[in-house]
Amino acid sequence: MATTQTTKEKVKQTAQKLFRERGYAAVGMRELAKEVGIQAPSLYNHYKSKDDLLREICFDMAQYFFVAFDKAVTTEEKSPRKLKAVIKAHISVIATNLEASEVFFNEWMFLEQPHLGKFKKLRFEYEMKFREIIDKGIKKGDFKKMNSKLIAFAIFSALNATYELYRSNEKLSQEEIAEDISDLLLKGLKS
Amino acid sequence: MATTQTTKEKVKQTAQKLFRERGYAAVGMRELAKEVGIQAPSLYNHYKSKDDLLREICFDMAQYFFVAFDKAVTTEEKSPRKLKAVIKAHISVIATNLEASEVFFNEWMFLEQPHLGKFKKLRFEYEMKFREIIDKGIKKGDFKKMNSKLIAFAIFSALNATYELYRSNEKLSQEEIAEDISDLLLKGLKS
DNA sequence: GCCATAAGCTAACGGTTGTTAGCAAAAGAA
DNA sequence: TTCTTTTGCTAACAACCGTTAGCTTATGGC
Numbered sequence A, B: 001m002a003t004t005q006t007t008k009e010k011v012k013q014t015a016q017k018l019f020r021e022r023g024y025a026a027v028g029m030r031e032l033a034k035e036v037g038i039q040a041p042s043l044y045n046h047y048k049s050k051d052d053l054l055r056e057i058c059f060d061m062a063q064y065f066f067v068a069f070d071k072a073v074t075t076e077e078k079s080p081r082k083l084k085a086v087i088k089a090h091i092s093v094i095a096t097n098l099e100a101s102e103v104f105f106n107e108w109m110f111l112e113q114p115h116l117g118k119f120k121k122l123r124f125e126y127e128m129k130f131r132e133i134i135d136k137g138i139k140k141g142d143f144k145k146m147n148s149k150l151i152a153f154a155i156f157s158a159l160n161a162t163y164e165l166y167r168s169n170e171k172l173s174q175e176e177i178a179e180d181i182s183d184l185l186l187k188g189l190k191s
Numbered sequence C: 001g002c003c004a005t006a007a008g009c010t011a012a013c014g015g016t017t018g019t020t021a022g023c024a025a026a027a028g029a030a
Numbered sequence D: 001t002t003c004t005t006t007t008g009c010t011a012a013c014a015a016c017c018g019t020t021a022g023c024t025t026a027t028g029g030c
Helices: A007-022 A029-036 A040-045 A050-073 A081-097 A098-108 A113-142 A149-158 A164-165 A174-187 B007-022 B029-036 B040-045 B050-073 B079-096 B096-106 B117-138 B148-160 B164-169 B175-186
Strands: none
Touching: A007 A029, A007 A098, A029 A040, A029 A098, A050 A098, A050 A113, A081 A098, A081 A164, A081 A174, A081 B029, A081 B175, A098 A113, A098 A164, A098 B050, A113 A149, A149 A164, A149 A174, A149 B148, A149 B164, A149 B175, A164 B148, A174 B148, A174 B164, B007 B050, B007 B096, B007 B148, B029 B040, B029 B079, B050 B079, B079 B096, B079 B117, B079 B148, B079 B164, B079 B175, B096 B164, B117 B148, B148 B164, B148 B175, B164 B175
């Protein structure tokens, strides 16, 4: 990076890395501090608490997802293309925030109240935005008549695990992943 | 339950419940013991360590998946039906071991060596069994020519998240879930 | 130069962690 | 019965937890 990094940024980035690698509960403040290159109490000059750190990571990610979705949803009209657009947007957010994404997906449960409740609400709203596209597509006849909750859920599962793909040996481009997964979901595996 | 439960069984079951609810690292031995109704040191009459408990939960589940797969894979011949059969088997294992499944999927990373390595190897082997069915299906022309690694991965993601469905409000039967998900994956969403 | 703020440090707090030692009671086998 | 094994208990250890207090040093604005 050409841009120099503030200590606060370094703390956040290091926390993302460690929380992802070993889980929020298993990472201590002293360990985090050591990785950053400062002493543990100095962390509190930048974040109020360990939970505060997790909160920032998770809610920043939530915002990225919402912004990307809203931007994508307006670009297309027909249901299949619209769905493909938001799938691409979703995958793109994951790809550009790989470590934070994993924290977002796997460690949010360690958020304390009231942030935990707020987070769940946001997540539900986001899922409903996806589901709405599917429901409208079914109503318009663009999609088969299926249990939309179940389908939306399956799509989500596939998308939210894409971060694992980026970590695998084979180098797959973001385009390739988005293209193949939306193809699979729209047209199916059968020839 | 009509069958009386040994203390060891109760420890395991309670551990599954707590590990799932709050994560392996966040659950203490004293808390686990309290839930079981004994003192913390008494746990060590049944399990050598906290890791030992996690190990048993994870490796038992691994075995269930392997057994169910091998049983299912022989029942069908044609690729799409074979894939559907193993999908059903996989979902069935999850459905009958709901809490242990979540621990299996989300907490395995806390296994210590050498069990962690062994676990990863088992998981990879299992994924390859799935992928093999897909590859053969592609070769025989039953499936579209697609990036099989990516596809196998997407299928897995959808399957492995089904435990969330059972926890949702709407009551969905195992049959319904297996049927709809394999339909989606085989035929796609598009009408 | 002066002052305020930011950002680091050491020492230490009360509490919790997984685990062991050592002992007692219960259960089962002979 | 007597012996062994199992299963429980209390007490405790060393290590670690997130966090605070209080102090020093560097930084940036005026």
